[in-house]
Amino acid sequence: MLPEDAPARAHHDMGGVSRFACEQVDKSHHEMTPFDRDVDALRQVLGGTGLFRTDELRRGIEGLPPDVYDRSSYYQRWLYSMVRMMLEKGVITEAELRARLSA
Amino acid sequence: MSRFAPGDAVRVRDSWPEAEGPVHIRTPHYLRGREGVVLRPLGQFPNPEDLAFGRPAPSIPLYHVRFAQDSIWPENQPGDEFLVEIYEHWLEAA
Amino acid sequence: MNLTEIPTDRLLAGFRGLLLEKGVVTEAALRQSDETMQAASPARGAEVVARAWTDEGFRARLLADGTRAVEEMGIFLIGAPPLGVVENDAALHHLIVCTLCSCYPRALLGYPPHWYKSAAFRARAVRDPRGLLREEWGTELPAGTRLRVVDSTADYRWMVLPRRPSGTEGWDAARLAGLIRDTDLIGVTIPTA
Numbered sequence: 182m183l184p185e186d187a188p189a190r191a192h193h194d195m196g197g198v199s200r201f202a203c204e205q206v207d208k209s210h211h212e213m214t215p216f217d218r219d220v221d222a223l224r225q226v227l228g229g230t231g232l233f234r235t236d237e238l239r240r241g242i243e244g245l246p247p248d249v250y251d252r253s254s255y256y257q258r259w260l261y262s263m264v265r266m267m268l269e270k271g272v273i274t275e276a277e278l279r280a281r282l283s284a
Numbered sequence: 285m286s287r288f289a290p291g292d293a294v295r296v297r298d299s300w301p302e303a304e305g306p307v308h309i310r311t312p313h314y315l316r317g318r319e320g321v322v323l324r325p326l327g328q329f330p331n332p333e334d335l336a337f338g339r340p341a342p343s344i345p346l347y348h349v350r351f352a353q354d355s356i357w358p359e360n361q362p363g364d365e366f367l368v369e370i371y372e373h374w375l376e377a378a
Numbered sequence: 379m380n381l382t383e384i385p386t387d388r389l390l391a392g393f394r395g396l397l398l399e400k401g402v403v404t405e406a407a408l409r410q411s412d413e414t415m416q417a418a419s420p421a422r423g424a425e426v427v428a429r430a431w432t433d434e435g436f437r438a439r440l441l442a443d444g445t446r447a448v449e450e451m452g453i454f455l456i457g458a459p460p461l462g463v464v465e466n467d468a469a470l471h472h473l474i475v476c477t478l479c480s481c482y483p484r485a486l487l488g489y490p491p492h493w494y495k496s497a498a499f500r501a502r503a504v505r506d507p508r509g510l511l512r513e514e515w516g517t518e519l520p521a522g523t524r525l526r527v528v529d530s531t532a533d534y535r536w537m538v539l540p541r542r543p544s545g546t547e548g549w550d551a552a553r554l555a556g557l558i559r560d561t562d563l564i565g566v567t568i569p570t571a
Contacts, residue, residue, distance in 0.1 A: 184314035184356060189303035194313045196477030196529065197357060201501035206514045211492035218412055219390060221489070225411040226403045229457060236336035239479055240308040249382045255480065255495050257386045264381050264393050270338070273396050275379050281392035282384065310532045312477050314504065327460075329533040346533055353527070357505050364525040366504065367464075367472075369532035 308336030320351040420560035428555035458485035473565040475503035483535040
């Protein structure tokens, strides 16, 4: 049996997926944007506080709907996951975040 | 204690927990149910499947396991290998 | 609250501001983290490889325990997963990929390149990897060399120790380091003199 005939691959589990078999790899250099660097730094610092683990970051990314996963940049996925994890752990609340976003 | 030693033939469990509900697993889909050989133990790590949900995470042995590429995708070149970190609870003796 | 409907610049500003206001993170810690990342680069990886090519004892220690070995060079991968190093030789070539996400020895080499994180690379590196190397990087392995694809999915971060190119006899470590590109350290290319 080929892996593509298996019962239940998760979207992020991309090894060998035939949809990408003929897709060219974009090898151009993508400079880190200020957004990317800010998200990266937040992730490192939150990790260092012990509030949140790489495993949780990954769970949050893997839990994104496939269309959101595909259209989001790498660091946008990180941001969605981090916010979700901080909400889940009660480090921040939805009300606080809403207030900030409408300010 | 590690259950497997270098050279042991192992099989990755043909298990699909992602079909049951939210999980975080580190075993790629293309290795499920596949046979490989333990290259070496890589130490013990807290189980990421628990860490991902903030649960207490017991440390479990991790192994580097070799798989023949053409046993998974027949068009890949004979002799070529995959080498993948697999946690002990995903392995059974083959 | 559907986070993915919020423009991400706004979401970042709101989230970051909130964490700062609550004292969960500080500007100083964020700045420090960013600075630490700027210090990591493929050039550091190249120095590690060049040292391994010129110092047999270091090479052995690097293969046994990458994290500890690079400390000898003043590189401290604090808080990072263990660094594993896999060595290429005439019989065996390693290619690193992370099919599940983008695990990369970032504490040593810096931010992973865009291509490494792409769906195309992640998918193709395990299915027809030789075709991927040939079509995308023009890399052909020497006859008789087996390809071992390392799918980096768990608790290590893997780097390739390439083969020292022929024609570099007598070169010092600094000159050797100049040959090595980030792509050599992942195994999609092979350094030449």
